Amino acid sequence: MDTNTVICPGSFDPVTLGHIDIIKRATKMFDKVIVAVLVNMSKTPSFTIDERIAFLEEALSDVDNIEIVGFSGLLADYAKERGAKAVVKGLRAMSDFEYEFQMALTNKKLNPDLDTVFLTSDSQYMYLSSSMVKQVASLGGDISFFVPACIHAKVYERLKNNSNQKGK
Ligand code: PNS
Secondary structure: OOOOEEEEEEOOOOOOHHHHHHHHHHHHHOOEEEEEEEOOOOOOOOOOHHHHHHHHHHHOOOOOOEEEEEEOOOHHHHHHHHOOOEEEEEEOOHHHHHHHHHHHHHHHHHOOOOEEEEEEOOHHHOOOOHHHHHHHHHOOOOOOOOOOHHHHHHHHHHHHOOHHHOOO
């Protein structure tokens, strides 16, 4: 049987409620969702690949048709290897559009069978980003509105005294 498999890629450093909303909506639209966590980020991540995957697994433990994996190299190649027919990404504001459009077209050029599907961010998460979560936590602010409740304490503990994040 032909399974409609898609990929939700990202750094997830750390995962936010905005990411969870997009991933869960994708699981309702497609047979299987591969959440692909970028291993080799250009900037040093705050959380290791194992931590980023563990947070996603905890926050998505109630979802069946999902697989959470680390990936490195080109997303277009990884999608082909896994038989995924589309990349699913969330779009927050117009400011996301240019970069996301560039990535979508690059991926399409590298793998012509791969489409990108954009889901509009839920209005309550329009402003949310991992870097904003890191900055607020490092300055002692409340991040409970921004990250899943089950990982909130762990994320906060790690970030709250991390002066490296301040100002980033
Ligand atoms: O959460 P992010 O940082 O917006 O995710 C970016 C990601 C992981 C989707 C993007 O950096 C990516 O696909 N990286 C893999 C390398 C690649 O394929 N680059 C060429 C197309 S942009």
